[in-house]
Amino acid sequence: MTVIPLTEGRHPALTPRTHEILLEDLVVDADIGFHDFEVGSPQRLLATVRVRLDLAHWPQTDTREASWNYDFIRTGIRQLVAARRFNLQETLAQEIFDMVAAQPGVVGLTVWLRKPDVYPDAKAVGVLLSSD
Secondary structure, three states, rough: OOOOOOOOOOHHOOOOOEEEEEEEEEEEEOOOOOOOOOHHEEEEEEEEEEEEEEEHHHOOOOOOOOOOOHHHHHHHHHHHHHHOEEEOHHHHHHHHHHHHHHOOOOOEEEEEEEOOOOOOOOEEEEEEOOOO
């Protein structure tokens, strides 16, 4: 039996042009906010990070060694939140953005932070930073 590569016979327009990984809605408790009632009272925060990689850093083999490290993003966010308190979501979002942007192969990046428990009549309040 002959194995035909999955790309053989595929129309060129169907070749992936974007290679992204996603960490969606990581839940962390953060000491964040500038109101008196927020200081020292950790709040639930949702963090989403979308990373666009250049093709050279996209896995070319189905091995652990070829993969991009999701744990780096998750652990890095948890460490940033645990290290200090933040007055603004904007500041934390920028620190997450800078941490991920410094990694090899990153050519595009979106960081989205949301506080889901602020208003009873809104799903969340938050900030989004994107290189797009």
